[in-house]
Amino acid sequence: MILEIAKKEARETFRDGRFRILAAVVIALLAVSLGLGWKRYSDVSRQIEAGRKATRQNWLTQGEKNPHSAAHYGVYAFMPRTPLSFVDDGVDPYTGVSVWLEAHKQNDFKYKPAEDSNTLARFGELTGAAVLQLLIPLLIILLSFTTFAGEREQGTLRQLLSLGIKREDLAAGKALGIAASLGMVLVPAALIGAGVLIFLGDPRVLPDTAARLVLLALFYLFYFAAILGTSLAVSAWSKSTRAALLTLLGFWIVNGLIAPRAFTDVARYLHPTPSAFDFAKMVAHDLENGINGDSSTAQRARELQQRLLKQYQVDRIDKLPVSYRGVSLQEGENHGDEVFDKRYSELWDDFERQNAVRRAGGIIAPLLPMRSLSMALAGTDFAQHRDFAVAAENYRRMFIRMINDDITKNAAGKDLYVRGDDLWQTVPEFQYVAPGVAAVLRANLGSIALLLLWTFAAVCAAWWSARRIEVL
């Protein structure tokens, strides 16, 4: 019986010209956004690959110089694009593409792509994620708001129930029918997406990417089920199709437009972050006075000298068997690292706290946990950006230490210490491995729980209100 109802529902939907137009528009938008997303992914990946090679080449062929000059010359690290960024580019437009790794200083990522876009970008980029998170739910609402309210208005609900059809069977059949119509739109899109990844994607990361894609598809299905359940419940509750439509459109607006902004404001209010000016001031203050605020640069230098003199049993700095300059450079790095660790952790933890507040807004808007999950699985969320930033910073500390160690060991007693390519070559190239899918899932258990909760609650609400639906 359920299947019969589903078939009838799907057939009716397909015969409806409005659905066909709507479906065609959504498919076209999805195809265009995914196609352009893929083009952007492959263009930017190529540029990043070229940049990566060039920065390494520059490092290796920088010629003879003092190693500390080389440390200042530094290298660039470029945030790689993940294959699934063509579905959801997440925060990529709003984080800088590269960071300069040099002596003394943890730099910020520079050049946000969003700064290089036109005014309309702020209306929202038409990405695969936008279509999936905003437009498909609208399609679901438009397909389902008449489900019960419409049958009742036309008087056909009474006939149906007089045939002895159980109310919950009717609800299940209708839900299946709508899902089947949607499937006709979404399955081809998902298959094309998978095909692109398999045939054009980077084979080295294919297993991880495939797992991410499957999970992404699964979570989107849960999201759509949550929207469908909500729509059916509202359609069963509402006195008229008009009321059902208005309620559901209201829900869609709160979910897609208001909640993301409103919870962002709440998050910002609860966990304010400093201005760039104040942040730089705090970092400079800590570098000068120490993170406890109780030492000064001069004092730390004196202490270091005392310690070295004692350690090597000499009475003057120029009698040290090691280069004082090398030791003091590294000592400065160690001090800086402490400060950067403290300040950047504070800042980034505040970002994470803001994100957690926003995620809690998922109680009202299922879009919020869905969006977090989508970005996370696409590898374009803040957590993975931070992971890259930390890896790049660790690499910076590692290679600066290598350089300083070389100065310490070999430059003692030399006025002019110059090294060449052989030293540059001992510094390994920066390699970054993104966190695997398991780690991503673990980091997003909260979002997963919220999304599943929504799906469960919406399906229960639909079932419950279908059982109690009034005939008149």
Add this chain to the structure above:
Amino acid sequence: MTWGIFRQEWLSLRREGAMWLVVALVASFAGYGVYNGARWTAFQTRTLASMAQEQHARIDKLRSSIRQFTGRGPDPRSAATVGDSTGAPYAVLPPAPLASFSIGQSDLYPYYFKLGLKSRSTITESDEIENPVNLLSGRFDLAFAIIYLLPLVILALTYNLVSGEKENGTLAVALSQAVALSALIARKVLFRALVLLLLVAAVSLAAIALPGVDLTRAGILPRLLLWTAVVLAYGSFWFVLAAGVNALGKSSATNALLLSGIWLVLVLLIPSSINLAAESLYPVPSRVEMIQAMREASIQANQKGSMLLARYWEDHPDLASPTGGAEGDASFTTYAVQMEVDRLTQPVFDHFEAQIASQEAVVNRFRFLSPAILAQKALNDISGTGVDRYRGFRASFDRFLTAWQDFFFRRISERALISSQELDSLPKFSYPDEPSGAILGRVLPAFAGLLIPVVAIGLYANRRLRNYPVAG
């Protein structure tokens, strides 16, 4: 008769309770939006104030160290130090008079730079700190409430203006009085428009009572008038659109569907499609390539080092010929190299600018397709958070930076010292508020773009209503 209809409308809306809900909703959206905007403006103002304080203290310190200079240690009067750090001011773009109404692009573009003698690209890469997910989510400001939410409220209030009365059977009763249907509708629309738009205007006006808004600031009143006029024109568009759809004679549910579809197309789909088209036609390359170009340029320039210096003297024969010998030249070579890097990389920067400008031109050409784009650009322009004001600031800063660096390079080459009196007469930056006339010039086409459809749809609705099937 007008007052009779108004009274009737007032009574029926009041009884429904819908009006109060709408009033409460609009007032809270607008009020919340203004509050948010004001918080952001206050953040910027606070940042600029602490910057001014830092600059003041720094220059005071410089002045006293110049006065107390005894000739021992580094000379505080050195032009290189004063121009690059101790005496370098900030060039700031303070929030415009109505900035709290629309956050616009102001959370993305830098609103201050610190002057100095480094290369242009180093100086101009200043960024405000912000959680990238916050940027992705967007801001809930008054402009957002007006562009996205106000149309929805208008549509919710008017989608069944005629169809509802027809479905209730009250339309025939109303028309049994000596009143033409089009006149009745016109007054119904007018009444709702008056209530709603006056409310928005009142909330906006009340917003100027917020702390931080300086009513005496030049240009604030014309801007307020312009703002109100744009809101009225934009609101009228949606009211007339609803009347036009009502005139088609469909059911209330169909009207709701149709109007929300039009909203979706005009507010979300057309802007993001134009954006997509602009980005595809004039793609902005990734900054990765630019970083590499800058590196290559600095390698080249460094190799040419002394030659560049020779060329500098050739280009500036008016300057006193260097007499300080080789050592003085060596320090000056740095600047010559830097200028050469700026010169070599200029085409790369120009390419970025040109691509973005071309994108913006596409947006400008097609903005008449969507009243939302027209309104967004106009509201940003009026509040001084649009692209044009930032571009103007940037261009004016670029000129000032050139003047600043020329001044100091000249001093450095002359081996001149900066006296404490001279500190007050150093080049100063200010970016004047745009004259209201210039804003009006940019906003005027938007009025045409909004009001021509209003008239066209109004005439069409009027004609359709003559043949409206009142019963059956």
